[in-house]
Amino acid sequence: MISFKTVLSGFYWRSSFCKLLKQSTRPLTMSSIEIGKKAAATAAVNDWLKDNQKVGIGSGSTIVYAVERIAERVKNENLKISCVPTSFQAKQLITEHELTLSDLERTPELDLVIDGADEVDKDLVLIKGGGGCLVQEKIVASCAKDFIVIADERKDVKKLGDNWKKGIPVEVIPMAYLPVKGKLESLLGGEAILRLAKSKAGPVVTDNGNFILDCHFSDCMKDDWYKVNLQILATPGVVDTGLFVKMANKVYFGTTDGKVTTRLPNSN
Numbered sequence: 001m002i003s004f005k006t007v008l009s010g011f012y013w014r015s016s017f018c019k020l021l022k023q024s025t026r027p028l029t030m031s032s033i034e035i036g037k038k039a040a041a042t043a044a045v046n047d048w049l050k051d052n053q054k055v056g057i058g059s060g061s062t063i064v065y066a067v068e069r070i071a072e073r074v075k076n077e078n079l080k081i082s083c084v085p086t087s088f089q090a091k092q093l094i095t096e097h098e099l100t101l102s103d104l105e106r107t108p109e110l111d112l113v114i115d116g117a118d119e120v121d122k123d124l125v126l127i128k129g130g131g132g133c134l135v136q137e138k139i140v141a142s143c144a145k146d147f148i149v150i151a152d153e154r155k156d157v158k159k160l161g162d163n164w165k166k167g168i169p170v171e172v173i174p175m176a177y178l179p180v181k182g183k184l185e186s187l188l189g190g191e192a193i194l195r196l197a198k199s200k201a202g203p204v205v206t207d208n209g210n211f212i213l214d215c216h217f218s219d220c221m222k223d224d225w226y227k228v229n230l231q232i233l234a235t236p237g238v239v240d241t242g243l244f245v246k247m248a249n250k251v252y253f254g255t256t257d258g259k260v261t262t263r264l265p266n267s268n
């Protein structure tokens with residue numbers, strides 16, 4: 001007859017074996033892309049964050065490392081920093097890391113904004129909004145003295161669209177999405193595709209309650225993003241675009257081996 005002790009020890013060994021198996025199948029190291037993101041984020045925070053600053057916090061996956069480093073420095077150096085979010089996600093990051101949360105009503109002028117990007121060209125024009133955040137990001141960036149961008153090296157391109165194949169995000173008022181789609185397609189060629197949600201039927205709804213058109217333009221002047229941005233903005237129903245032209249002051253690119261390169265607006 002099997003004793004209670006034998007059953008218990010069998011259970012113990014089985015669960016230990018399962019734990020071991022789980023550990024051995026789990027990646028032990030950070031992926032090389034994440035190493036690049038973290039390196040860029042850490043370097044930017046080390047270079048730019050100073051005591052008593054008002055800081056805008058961007059959105060996406062790279063900004064997570066920046067917030068971690070900000071929280072570390074706030075704690076270790078006893079810094080007084082207030083943070084303005086650019087999205088629901090950014091707000092959560094700020095509160096989770098016990099940083100001081102502010103907003104543009106209390107803090108309309110910022111010293112610094114740190115944010116990620118989907119692509120950065122040689123002139124520091126950015127595509128943003130791959131994660132559905134662009135309008136609040138652009139507003140917050142426009143309120144800052146310095147707008148610092150952090151990205152892994154895949155985002156560093158000669159021309160916008162070299163790597164980023166998902167189009168230029170344009171946030172639109174929901175009732176206008178179809179006419180805006182038609183107008184943008186006839187204005188700039190190509191296709192403007194309504195972004196659909198992954199775990200919900202229907203479109204992605206932004207933090208502002210709007211829709212996103214991902215625009216794959218064929219006829220637009222791809223060397224004059226300033227003009228393209230203005231043309232899109234002139235269409236009624238468009239809230240803003242994911243094109244950030246002449247906004248970034250410095251970009252930090254992190255490589256897969258943890259090195260960081262930087263680019264200034266006219267350092268090509």
Ligand SMILES: O=C[C@H](O)[C@H](O)[C@H](O)COP(=O)(O)O
Nearest residue numbers: 060061062116129131132133
């Ligand atoms: O919509 C998302 C934001 O614009 C992000 O900053 C951008 O997509 C970059 O995100 P990630 O750091 O995840 O590459």
